[in-house]
Amino acid sequence: MQEPQPSFLHAGFRASALRHPDRPALTLDGRTWTYGELDALALRWAAALTAAAGGRPRRVGVLAHRSVVSYAGFLAALYAGAAAVPLHPKYPAARNRDVLERAGVDALLADGGALPRLGPLLTGLAVAPALVLPEHDEAPAALPAGSRVLTRRDVAAAEPQAAPVSPDPADTAYLLFTSGSTGRPKGVPIAHTHVASFLRANTERYGFTPDDRFTNTFDQTFDLSVFDLFMAWGSGGHLLPLGATDLMAPLDFVRDNAVTVWFSVPSVAVLQHRRGRLKPGSLPGLRWSLFCGEALPDTVAAAWQEAAPGSVVENLYGPTEATIACMVHRWDPRTSPDRAVNGIVPIGTPYPGMAAAALTEDGRPVADGETGELCLSGAQVFDGYLDAPEQTARAFHTAAPYGGEPGRWYRTGDLVRRTADGEFAYLGRLDTQVKILGHRIETGEVEAHLLRQPGVAQAVVLPVPGDEEGVTVLAAVVSGDGLDVEAVDDGLRAALPPYMIPLTYHPLDTFPLNANGKVDRGALRERVVSGDLEPYPL
Structure with a gap:
């Protein structure tokens, strides 16, 4: 062990x-x-x-x-x-x-x-x-x-x-x-x-052994890969990274390689579920099935549990700033479906050495059952952003939600609700940050790069539902005289990683404004989702 x-x-x-x-x-x-x-x-x-x-x-x-x-x-x-x-x-x-x-x-x-x-x-x-x-x-x-x-x-x-x-x-x-x-x-x-605090918590929780065989579905620019490497190697286990073709048929890879520990973003499981590949009992060799990086639909968790009946299914949560993962909910087919909110598995309770609280904008705790911003404190929370003291200051509350001396609480930007039994349910984002295939994206960053492209006068990037259930994609609404959408897309691809590129572009002459004179993002999103604002045919 x-x-x-x-x-x-x-x-x-x-x-x-x-x-x-x-x-x-x-x-x-x-x-x-x-x-x-x-x-x-x-x-x-x-x-x-x-x-x-x-x-x-x-x-x-x-x-x-x-x-x-x-x-x-x-x-x-x-x-x-x-x-x-x-x-x-x-x-x-x-x-x-x-x-x-x-x-x-x-x-x-x-x-x-x-x-x-x-x-x-x-x-x-x-x-x-x-x-x-x-x-x-x-x-x-x-x-x-x-x-x-x-x-x-x-x-x-x-x-x-x-x-x-x-x-x-x-x-x-x-x-x-x-x-x-x-x-x-x-x-x-x-x-x-x-990271040592993270490793200790997971070592105690999972009890991996040298006989365990681990997947690696994440690129190393994604912090979840640290779990794959160092939990596998700390236990004396065998690391088996999936190649690009393996990711197209990951369940075959699990069976062919006698994998015992699976870890991925939920999107991988969502796609397998949508394609009807999570057959009951089809993954008999798994001991642990772990998901992190996105909201986990309860229907997908239930289907995965049926496919891997000998496996413990868990939903992990944690921003990069709190070191990989710091909260967890263990799926229970009897009780977890009733705990899901809006069809999303709870993110659970904090790891040892960590604390979580739902706070208001000014750092006051909200009552159980009410919505607040998830804030985190403890041994896994980073000290601050690289050479960015003002950005760091904005990312923390000084608060004492449980009494005692005030401490530093990292503001995740995630909206949550704490239940009477102490678990946290994920409700969405406070700001414009979204998760695409597990990668955290500020839509403002994509917008900033769009506005640098020739001919783009305005740009709004929106998270919208993809064709697959539970999958989010990006849509860009753009305006400008003589707009060349194909050139804009080419320019964006030269500046950003592939996961940050909008799936669709929607040209629009005039953006709607809300009562405050700001661009009405909600109205734009409705038009994109409904199909009223058609995509440019790339």
Whole structure:
């Protein structure tokens, strides 16, 4: 059984590697790495990162996708005593460049899929990070003059570290960038102490063992992937990432690979349910079925439970700022359907070391049964956004909802209702932030980029129901003289990740206004949903 985690993120993996180095740790495309092999890679690559950076690096970028570099590279960054900064090779170069600059990345690990993107990415940086290519013999063309590059030969010549660096628990373990309403993503540093609290709570809750086999459905730019990697490796389990084709038929993957622990956004289950694939008893090998990142429809939870009768189904909740997940509801076919609100499974009660409260705009608690903003306090809540003190101040209440001394409460922006038994029901968003396939998106960020496109005078981005039950998509209403919607779409795709691109565009000459003279978003949404405002045929 998994032992309680020490106070830094990579300690669980290291303990498993020392305890049973020959057990399988990771399988990708038919190739399996043992704990000993991954540990050896991470120690050697950590030494190369330190040499490339000219000393212990502070932050290490990992530009990779579902390759051994993306997994061992994350470990190597931690082993070197740095904060890991995951980047997606398919995201626009301008966005990744902004992350590199703002994070102050000292060294960048890259896999083969990222090689063609390195030149455009690094060009224009005031200070380019050192580049480490552990699987390639030559540096790519078009790198900025004077770039420091370590190739496979250089990495192989590095003397491996004897052991991982043990950082201060208050040091940043990883740095993620989430959608921001200003048009720039927000940097969220998560310290080792924050994630250690999360790991301890889940270790005690789930009791994973070396015999467990875990999925990995999330990209590493999404914080839920931290659960996959480090809960699997802390237990000595086997991590089995799904490829793009596997995600099209995930239930086959679960059966073919004898998966025991499933973790995904609800959208994956919604789609399987809609297609009639959640047959009763069809997933007999699952022990745990965990969902997070979006609202979980009760009909889907019930269907999944019937498909996996030997599995415990849970709905987890947590913003990136509160470290992956910090609340949970365990599905019970007898009682949970009656606890659902608007067909949505409750988000439950807080983890040990965490507290939740429904507060008013000015930080006062609302009575049980009334609607308020979910605010969180405790060991998993981050200290503040990267280099953004004003943004940080706006994100917190100073309140004492349970009496005692006032404390800091993170404002999630989610509307909730607390029931008499202490559970919280999710009711929707307080602001314009939405979840698309589990990714948190500020519609204001998409609007900001739309307004930068030639010909766009006004833009409103709306969350609307998709074709699949329980799936939300984005629709953009745009206006402007001589508007070229196809060019606008092309421009947006060059600036934003695919999950942030509106599914439909709806040209409109004049936007409706409400009584306050503001754009009436509700009226626009009604026209889009009803079909009155037709989409442009892309």
